[in-house]
Amino acid sequence: MPTPAAERRAREVQERRDRIVAAARTLAEEQGWEAVTTRRLADAIEYSQPVLYGHFPQGRAQIVTAVALVGFEEIAAALAPASRGEELSDDERVRALVTAYLDFAARNPATYDAMFLLPLVVPFAEDDTPEVMKAGFAAIVDTLQRLERLPAEPETTAEMLWGAMHGLASLHRAGRLSAATDDRVEALVRLFAP
Structure with missing residues (x-):
């Protein structure tokens, strides 16, 4: 002791x-x-x-990784309500998830970059990836598994949804898309909760 x-x-x-x-x-x-x-x-x-x-x-790379790990914890917490809300319809559930993801990326651009664009000193998408990094993806999978029309392959569908959200966040931030995101959010909702 x-x-x-x-x-x-x-x-x-x-x-x-x-x-x-x-x-x-x-x-x-x-x-x-x-x-x-x-x-x-x-x-x-x-x-x-x-x-x-x-x-x-390990210097700066390890510091960037530490910031990214905090960000992964925060995004998991932001995404979790979409998978937990029992009273949500499918479209409300997906909309809540997409909105929470895009809001997090917009509010924390440098943290988001650390999470998904900068080199990290921990593995990504491996068996030994830290659990905190897996929690956000798990929230996406959990959300999809709560849909009335369950996707045939929830993890693959979650990767596609994550890719779409990441693409929207990155393109919007780079000024490659107009400021209006509501139509894009609704298009994602229709794709993943038809």
């Missing part, structure tokens, strides 16, 4: 790590990932660069 002093030290280490991740995320959301350097992070949290490397020995 750890001593109170050891527990306090572990808590302080975790708090410092959380501060680094929060500072990286804030800086990335405000100025883009190019602005996230160990020097700027060290200044933001008022610690030296060696302290950052003590928490994140």
Whole structure:
């Protein structure tokens, strides 16, 4: 059993790590990932660069991964209500899922980039992928499995829906689509909850 002093030290280490991740995320959301350097992070949290490397020995890539893991946790929480709402019709369920996904991507563009576009130091779509990364996809699968017209292959259908949502989020953010998204959301609803 750890001593109170050891527990306090572990808590302080975790708090410092959380501060680094929060500072990286804030800086990335405000100025883009190019602005996230160990020097700027060290200044933001008022610690030296060696302290950052003590928490994140792989440097920036590990910090990006830590931000992505927080994002995966948040998107899973945002998507979960669509799979849990017992009283929702099929179209309401899919609409809630798509809207939650697109809203998350729009509100957290740098975090979204960390999750899906930047290199991570953890595997993606593998057996040893961290559970937190699997939870958002599981929410998509769960949502589809609650539809009255259950897809023949829920996981493959979930990949297609995820791909469509990711494409819409990415194209909209890149300015390749008009600002109006309601028609696109409704088109997705009709495709996946006819």
